[in-house]
Amino acid sequence: MNETIKTLRNHRSVRDFDSEREVNEDEIKTIIEAALAAPNWINGQQVSVIEVRDPERKAALAIAAGNQKWIEESTVFLVFCMDFFRAKLAAEKNGADFKIVDDIEAVIVGSTDVGIALGSAVAAAESMGLGTVPIGGIRRNSQTFVDVLNLPEYVFPISGLVVGHSKTIPGQKPRLPLNATLQKEHYDKKLQEEIIDQYDQTISSYMSERTDGQDTSNWSSKIAYFYDNGFDQYAKNSAPTLKKQGFHYK
Incomplete structure (x- = not known):
């Protein structure tokens, strides 16, 4: 197994950062150069990244993101945006209509490019x-x-990324078994319920161990709650801001 695969398979989200240790500009430059070398739709390069270091600005954004204190604790916060502003300038330069932002395809393309x-x-x-x-x-x-x-x-903010020096590194959260998410030739619906039952037990055990028995919740209950009413704040705010930013999809 090569080092790239090891790095990818060893991922875990860190929420405990050393605020005394800087991530320098050369490191951020290297990270963003690597990120923007990734594939993107029609070479439109529909991504811009805002680097935030100012403590007051980070504090305001941490509150807006749901009081996520690790945004403040790390020295740098990156905001990944889908960006069709440059495409608009390209349309104006070439005398073309700018129709993409009137279709849901713009949001799909921009979000995909940001995700990559x-x-x-x-x-x-x-x-x-x-x-x-x-x-x-x-x-x-x-x-x-x-x-x-x-x-x-x-331009619309899709996701942020806190980058910093870890104080503590959490255990790796178990993923769904591969046969749930890697389908062969066609989608197998019958398999999913059985796998979810098994995975719920795995996650419940993981949560119990991680919290010394304080939390024994499973995967399906968390997903069910969030997609019932846990995403209300997102639903209330994302669509109006998208429309205000010029994405008039129907």
Whole structure:
């Protein structure tokens, strides 16, 4: 097994950072260069990353993301945005209509490009011995991120990434077994319920061990709750901010 595969398979999200240890500009430059070398749709390069180091700005964004204190504790916070502003400038330069932002395809393309870049950034940072944790909570109050980061039209914050030196590294959370997520030739619906039952037991045991018995919740209960009403804040704020930023999909 090569070192790249080892790094990818050893991932775990870190939420305990050493605020006294800097992540320097050369390290961030290397991470972002690696992230933006990743594939993207039609070479449109629909991703921009905002590097945030200012303590007051990080504090405001930490609150907006749901009081995620690790945003403040680490020395640098990266905000990954889908960015069609440059594409708009390209359309204007060439006298073309800018129709993509009126279709849901723009959100699919932009989110996919951000996801690929973010994954590459995580791998790059961890290969350098740094800890990371993605922050989807930035969409809880996406308008705050737009305002604080001065994002222009056609730019929307998709996810954040905390990068820093880990104080403690958590145990690796078990994933679904591969036969649940790697399908052969066609999707096997019948297999999923049985696998979920087994995985619920695995996650319940993991949570119990990690919390000294204080939390024995399983995977399906957490997913069920979140997709019932746990995502209300996201639903309330993401769509209006997207529309305000110029994405008028139907």
